[in-house]
Amino acid sequence: MSVSILKNLRIFIWILVLVGSLIAINPSFGDGFDSNIQFGIEIEGGSWIDLELEGNLIQISGSRDDIVLHLIASASGATLDVSESGDDSVTFLVEDLATHKDALEAAVTWATVAFDDEAGTMTVTVSDTTARAQLLKSVTAGSKVTLISFEDEEWFEVRRSLTEAEESLANDLSESAFEDYLREWYVERLDGLATVDAFLNRVSPETTRETRDIISTKLNYLGLSDIPVKTIENDRYISIEFAGRQLGEAEQLVTEQGKFEIKIVAVKNSTGQATDPEVDVLELMVTGDEIKSVDHYTNLNSTRRWEVPFTLSREGAEIFSQTVIAVGADTAPNNHYIVMLLDDQVVFDAPLSADFAASIKDGSWKGENLSASFGSTDEDMERARILWIQLNAGALPVKQRIIAKGYTSPALGNVFLQQIVIAGIVAILAVGVIVYLRYRKPKIVFPLLGAAFSETIIVLGIAVLIRHQLDLPSIAGVLATLGTGVDHMVIITDEVLEGEAEDRTSKLRTGLSKRISRAFSIIFASATTTIIAMVPLAYMQLGTLRGFAIVTIIGILVGVFITRPTYAKIINILLGRESATA
Amino acid sequence: MNLDDIIERINIPGRSRTVLVGVPLALLALSLVIIALNGVALGTDLEGGTLVKVRNIDIDSDALQSDLRGIFGSTEIKVRSAPGITSGLTYIEAPVDISSQQLESYFLERYPDAELSFSVFNPAVSRQFQSSAVKAIISAFVGMSIIVFLVFRTPIPSAAVVLSAASDIGITVALMSIFGVKLTLGTIAALLMIIGYSVDSDILLTTRLIKRKGELSEKVKSAMKTGLTMTLTTLSAMAVLYVVSQHETLDSIAIVLVFALVVDLMNTWMLNTGILMWFIGRQAPTSSKRRRKA
Numbered sequence: 071m072s073v074s075i076l077k078n079l080r081i082f083i084w085i086l087v088l089v090g091s092l093i094a095i096n097p098s099f100g101d102g103f104d105s106n107i108q109f110g111i112e113i114e115g116g117s118w119i120d121l122e123l124e125g126n127l128i129q130i131s132g133s134r135d136d137i138v139l140h141l142i143a144s145a146s147g148a149t150l151d152v153s154e155s156g157d158d159s160v161t162f163l164v165e166d167l168a169t170h171k172d173a174l175e176a177a178v179t180w181a182t183v184a185f186d187d188e189a190g191t192m193t194v195t196v197s198d199t200t201a202r203a204q205l206l207k208s209v210t211a212g213s214k215v216t217l218i219s220f221e222d223e224e225w226f227e228v229r230r231s232l233t234e235a236e237e238s239l240a241n242d243l244s245e246s247a248f249e250d251y252l253r254e255w256y257v258e259r260l261d262g263l264a265t266v267d268a269f270l271n272r273v274s275p276e277t278t279r280e281t282r283d284i285i286s287t288k289l290n291y292l293g294l295s296d297i298p299v300k301t302i303e304n305d306r307y308i309s310i311e312f313a314g315r316q317l318g319e320a321e322q323l324v325t326e327q328g329k330f331e332i333k334i335v336a337v338k339n340s341t342g343q344a345t346d347p348e349v350d351v352l353e354l355m356v357t358g359d360e361i362k363s364v365d366h367y368t369n370l371n372s373t374r375r376w377e378v379p380f381t382l383s384r385e386g387a388e389i390f391s392q393t394v395i396a397v398g399a400d401t402a403p404n405n406h407y408i409v410m411l412l413d414d415q416v417v418f419d420a421p422l423s424a425d426f427a428a429s430i431k432d433g434s435w436k437g438e439n440l441s442a443s444f445g446s447t448d449e450d451m452e453r454a455r456i457l458w459i460q461l462n463a464g465a466l467p468v469k470q471r472i473i474a475k476g477y478t479s480p481a482l483g484n485v486f487l488q489q490i491v492i493a494g495i496v497a498i499l500a501v502g503v504i505v506y507l508r509y510r511k512p513k514i515v516f517p518l519l520g521a522a523f524s525e526t527i528i529v530l531g532i533a534v535l536i537r538h539q540l541d542l543p544s545i546a547g548v549l550a551t552l553g554t555g556v557d558h559m560v561i562i563t564d565e566v567l568e569g570e571a572e573d574r575t576s577k578l579r580t581g582l583s584k585r586i587s588r589a590f591s592i593i594f595a596s597a598t599t600t601i602i603a604m605v606p607l608a609y610m611q612l613g614t615l616r617g618f619a620i621v622t623i624i625g626i627l628v629g630v631f632i633t634r635p636t637y638a639k640i641i642n643i644l645l646g647r648e649s650a651t652a
Numbered sequence: 653m654n655l656d657d658i659i660e661r662i663n664i665p666g667r668s669r670t671v672l673v674g675v676p677l678a679l680l681a682l683s684l685v686i687i688a689l690n691g692v693a694l695g696t697d698l699e700g701g702t703l704v705k706v707r708n709i710d711i712d713s714d715a716l717q718s719d720l721r722g723i724f725g726s727t728e729i730k731v732r733s734a735p736g737i738t739s740g741l742t743y744i745e746a747p748v749d750i751s752s753q754q755l756e757s758y759f760l761e762r763y764p765d766a767e768l769s770f771s772v773f774n775p776a777v778s779r780q781f782q783s784s785a786v787k788a789i790i791s792a793f794v795g796m797s798i799i800v801f802l803v804f805r806t807p808i809p810s811a812a813v814v815l816s817a818a819s820d821i822g823i824t825v826a827l828m829s830i831f832g833v834k835l836t837l838g839t840i841a842a843l844l845m846i847i848g849y850s851v852d853s854d855i856l857l858t859t860r861l862i863k864r865k866g867e868l869s870e871k872v873k874s875a876m877k878t879g880l881t882m883t884l885t886t887l888s889a890m891a892v893l894y895v896v897s898q899h900e901t902l903d904s905i906a907i908v909l910v911f912a913l914v915v916d917l918m919n920t921w922m923l924n925t926g927i928l929m930w931f932i933g934r935q936a937p938t939s940s941k942r943r944r945k946a
Contacts, residue, residue, distance in 0.1 A: 112769065112899075120777060241700070241748070245779040303780060318753065475752070476771030482707055483769070486899045493896040497889035504885045508655060542901040543841050550845045553889060557852050557882040564878040596855045599799040600848035606791035607844065615788060618841045622848075 084636040088524050091531020103491075106534045110541025110617075113487050115480025117317040119324055121308040123281055124232050124469040125273035126252060127218075127225040130202055132264030135160050137201045138181075138194055140263055141208060145177035146170055150192070159195040167192065180204045202226065202264060209259035214363075218274040227274045231469040245271075273468055275305030281468065282308050288459045289323065307473065317477040325470075330358035330461060332390070334422075335407040336397045345407045345419050352409060355393045360386025362437065364461040367454040370443075376454035377443035380461060387437030391430045394422070403427035410442050410457075417457055418442040490545055497549070498523060501556055509563065513644045518559050521637040525555045528632065529625045543618035550618075551625025554600065558593045558629060562638050565589035566645060586638050597630045659876050664921055665869030665929065672926030676919055680819045683826030690829045695836030695904075696745060698782050700775030702752050704744040705734075705900070709763040713742060723758065724750050734898040741898045748775060785840045793818070796847050800855075809858050812927040816919040817850040823919075824912040833908060838901035842908035849886060849913065853879045853920045861928050868932060872925060879920060887913045 097105040111118050135152050138160055143150055148170035154161040164170060167190045174192060175183065181196035181204075203215045206228050214229040232240065240248050253269040260266065278301050285308065286299040294312075302309045312320040333352040340346035365379040382390060399406035403422040410418035420443075429435040442457055444450035498519060506515045529548055533540060540548075565585045600622070607619035664672070696703040709716070717731035726747060734741040746755060752772045759766045773781075796817065801810045821843055825835075833839065860875040861868070887910060894906035 112901075122777065241775050245776065245783070248776070303784065306780075307777070317756075473774040473777040474772060476769070477752075477756075478705075478769035479767045482705065482767035485707065485767070486897075489897045489899065490902065493893045493902070496896060497892045500888040500892050501885045504881070504888050508881045542899065543838060546838065546841055546845075546902065546905045549889070549893065550848065553845075553886040554848060554852060556885045556889075557849075560881045560885065561856060561878055564874075564881075568874065592856050592859050595799075595803045595859070596848075596852045599796050599803075599851045599855070602795035602799045603792035603844065603847045606795060607788050615785070615837055615841055615844075618844075622845075 080636050080639045084524070084632055087528055087531075087632055091528045091534075094531040094534045095527070107530060108534070108537065108539045109483075109487065110539055110544070111311045111313065111476075111483075112478045112542055113483045113490075113540075114313050115478050115483040116311065116313040116315050117320040117477040118309065118311045118475065119317075119320055119472055120302070120474040121310070121324070121470045122306070122473045123273045123278055123308070124471065125227060125229045125277065126256075127220055127227055127268075127270040127272060127274065128206065128256060128266060129223070129225055129268040130206065130256075130260065130264040130266055132202065132205075132260075134196070134198045134201045137205045137263055138196055141201075141204055142174065142177050142194070144208075146173040148174055153191055158197055159193055161191050161193040164190055164192050205260070205264060209256070218276060220270075220274050223268075225268075225270075225274070227277060229273070229277075229468045232471075237471065272306050275301070277468060278305040278308060281470070284459065285310065285324065287455075294323070308470075314480065317475060321472070321475070324472075330361070330457075331411045332356050333409045333411065334393060334397055334399060335405075335409065338405065338407070345409050345416065347409070347411070347414075347416060353393055353397055355390045356382060356386045358461060360389070361461055362386070364458060367451075367458040369446075369451070374446040375443050376446065376450045377441045378454050378458045378461065379439070379441040382437035382440060384437060387435065390437070391433070391435065394427070394430050400427045400431045412457060412460055417453060418444070486542075494526075494549070497552070505556075505560075509567075514563055514641065517637060517640045517644065518556070518563070521559060521633045521640075522552055522555050525625065525629055525633040526552055528628050529621065532624050532628065533621065538617065538620060540621075541617050543615060544621045547618040547621030547625065550622050551629060554596075554626065555629045555633065558589075558596075558634055559637050561592055562586065562589045562634065563641060566638075566641055582642060586642070589638070590634075593630060593634060597626045601626055655877055655880060659873050659880070662876075662921075664876065664925055665872045669926050669930045669933075672922045673930070676819060676923035679918075680822050683823045686826045687822075687829055692825060692829045693832060693834045694778075694782075695834040695839075695900075696771065696778075697773050697837050698778050698785070698835060700773050700778040701748045702744075702746040702750060702755065702770060702772045703900070704746070704752075704755055704759075704768065704770040705741060706744065706759055706763075706769075707741050707767045708765045709742065709759065711763075716742065716744075720744065720746075720758070724754070726750060734900070734903070743900065748772065781837060785837065789840065789843065792844050792847055796851060800851065803855070804858060804862075806862070808931045809862055809928060812924050812931075813851060813854040813858060815927075816854050816916075816924040817847055819919045819923060820846050820850045820912055820916050823915045824908060827911040827915070828908060831907075831911075833904055833911075836901070836904060839904045839908045842905040842912070845905075845909060846912040846916070849883075849909075850916050850919070853882060853916060854924050856882070857920060857924055858928060861925075861932065868929065872929070876921060880917070883913050883917055883920075 095105050095107060097103065108114075135155050139150055139152060139162065142148070142162070149165040150162040152160060153163040164174070167174075167185065167187065171185060174185075178194060181194050181200060184193045184195075185191070186193070199217055203217065203226060206226055207213060207215045210228055210230045213231075216227050218225055218227045239251065243251065249269065249271045252271055253266055256266050256269065282299050282301050286297075289295075289297050289299065297310060297312055299308060299310045301307065310320070310324060312323070315323075332355050334355055335345055335350050336353045337351035338345070339351070340349045345352075360383050362381045362383040364381075367376060367378045369376055394400055394406075397406060399422050403424050403426070406422050407419055408422055409416055426435070442454075444454050501522070502515055502519050505518055506512075509515065526548060529551060530540075532538075533544070538544065565588055566582075568585075604619040604622050607615050608623060711719075713731045713733045717729065720729045720731065721727055724746070728747045729750070730745045732743050734743060744755070752770055756768060756770065759768055797810075797814045800813045801807075804810045804813070824843065824846060827833075828835065828839065856879055857875045860878075861871050864871060890906045890909040890913065894903060894910060897903055897906065
């Protein structure tokens with residue numbers, strides 16, 4: 071009795087999983103076919119964009135003292151000589167220290183310096199890492215350089231953008247040749263001060279993910295919350311899918327930045343404290359293009375006010391200063407409000423502070439330490455966040471470039487889907503015909519087709535549950551598992567039939583369960599092999615092939631553990647009865 | 653005519669081992685020469701460029717091609733219509749420097765009802781795909797080989813399975829080269845599927861031949877009966893997919909698998925069977941019980 075319950079349990083589990091999958095898929099045929107299955111953009115209709123982020127990972131080595139000497143000498147014009155070298159500091163003997171002192175102090179913004187006027191020396195406290203980072207920064211015209219860890223090694227990430235000529239070179243050269251070109255570029259610029267030990271033409275995974283988050287936040291802010299932004303190829307590229315949108319619109323959404331302007335009130339006509347852009351005369355100083363870098367919005371400890379700190383470019387700072395002086399704000403700062411506008415909406419409005427005016431007047435301000443500050447409420451935080459997103463959209467941490475894109479009209483996608491459904495149905499029928507011709511028994515043909523069909527439904531159900539998007543290669547994976555599923559059921563059927571033949575011809579009876587387990591030893595071997603072949607693909611994250619591998623693995627597991635044992639039971643019951651009556 | 657008659661007529665166990673093994677190996681060698689000389693065309697995703705699929709346009713491929721070439725000034729633009737029974741889909745391939753927006757507006761201006769799909773791949777990312785794809789194929793193949801050796805634990809039968817899978821891929825790629833089927837991410841997926849299908853029939857064959865008792869030629873025939881059914885079902889499903897679908901990805905996957913399954917019939921039932929029969933025959937006289945000697 072217990073055996074028959076076990077048999078039924080198998081079938082029971084199978085029915086349970088099948089029904090569960092159908093509920094997950096939730097198909098409806100009211101107004102055309104609809105379901106919970108998420109199809110890829112080529113079926114759904116819409117556009118997609120893949121972005122590459124420009125920047126390099128580099129490892130260099132060289133003498134810290136030589137590097138520091140070179141950096142200081144070239145920036146200050148002074149003549150130096152190493153007099154003493156310690157673990158974390160280096161002392162230079164400076165020719166005519168008194169004359170060069172100011173220039174030296176200005177030249178070293180990246181380390182602490184101490185002067186000994188009597189000895190005529192200058193001591194720079196600087197680590198080896200900082201020196202190398204600073205060298206990379208100086209040869210790449212001030213690109214941001216950070217020390218990061220990538221694949222268990224320390225690298226410098228240099229956020230160096232490609233020139234237009236280099237972008238077209240990147241398209242003409244092979245990947246490794248272009249990487250060699252960039253490497254040579256660094257070797258030449260480093261000019262023997264440091265050697266390039268390793269080089270990769272990519273940014274760090276963290277940078278890619280940070281950029282992905284900024285893009286995603288921006289799209290969310292624009293009210294496009296359901297747009298998936300993901301990183302692909304080991305966090306090297308960013309891939310974005312815009313269901314139902316035209317490509318032009320999608321490109322605009324990704325590349326467009328909010329219009330940000332900083333203006334100054336030249337003549338105040340309105341009454342009251344606040345500036346009224348309609349009435350007051352405003353002078354434009356800088357736009358978002360002049361913003362060199364934006365820091366994350368923060369909440370100031372002292373005032374609880376939300377603010378977005380940013381820095382202007384040198385040119386931006388110059389125009390800013392000139393305009394402040396031109397409208398006379400440097401002498402009467404309180405009468406001149408600084409207004410920041412985002413897409414023509416005032417987001418910041420406050421008088422120029424006296425300290426700031428003074429530093430503009432004496433020329434010591436170079437564009438740093440600006441911030442747009444808001445109140446302390448949650449709404450203010452949201453405003454700070456939006457400004458941060460918008461400023462960042464123009465100033466993503468790295469330059470982006472579109473490397474692949476595409477669009478499918480929803481109508482055409484629908485045609486593809488129809489063809490796939492028709493192909494699936496006709497394929498199952500064709501398999502049915504072949505199986506019938508071979509076995510000539512409906513008792514075999516229908517359970518086999520039913521099991522194969524249920525396997526497909528369970529795979530689709532699992533795909534829905536794990537929120538896997540069915541792109542075309544994934545659909546190919548579904549078909550592949552259908553194919554191996556049928557193959558394996560043929561193996562089971564033949565083992566069972568052959569066993570029966572043996573039973574009749576010889577006295578040597580091979581037990582039913584033994585025959586089934588013989589079939590399963592073949593099935594397990596081939597299933598394991600296919601899964602092992604697919605695992606690297608699933609990890610490799612090669613955008614499209616990953617989906618194929620995942621679906622194939624799911625399909626094989628479902629087949630081996632659910633549908634094939636069930637089929638074996640069913641066929642046993644059906645054929646067992648038949649041989650008993652024959 | 654039923655399967656038993658066909659198997660009797662082919663009579664694999666009665667044929668010369670040299671022929672069984674030699675013919676597939678000669679074809680594999682020829683295939684490698686063809687691939688080396690003729691190469692395999694790459695699709696736009698692996699080479700870079702624009703692929704446009706368009707439906708509901710009232711013009712034939714040749715006229716469209718010369719018009720596009722004239723307007724965009726590039727002889728590299730290629731136009732062809734999709735195979736399949738529900739015709740009407742046209743493919744256009746253009747080099748990457750032709751703007752996809754301009755191509756799109758070309759169609760929408762002239763054919764307002766046109767339904768378009770297009771994809772643009774920058775050559776840099778394509779090359780990245782290429783190297784990833786090569787890594788994927790190699791790692792899949794190595795993984796498969798390791799499992800096969802672990803399952804059979806005998807060098808020659810395991811090597812025969814691996815050789816047969818390699819030969820399936822090699823000859824299929826040569827057929828792609830001859831028939832101009834492009835290597836794309838989709839057809840690479842198909843080549844990886846071949847590994848799965850190939851080992852399916854090979855493992856069946858090897859298990860039946862070396863792990864079961866019975867007379868060798870009967871075992872071969874019985875394995876063939878199962879194996880041919882397996883291959884024919886999949887073959888029919890793929891042929892249907894090729895005929896019905898017009899989407900290039902699915903189409904090319906289907907045709908590659910049709911090639912591969914036909915090739916696999918030869919490699920399983922000639923190459924692999926030939927090697928196994930020779931292996932078993934060589935072992936039988938010296939030690940009938942111990943098979944792990946080789």
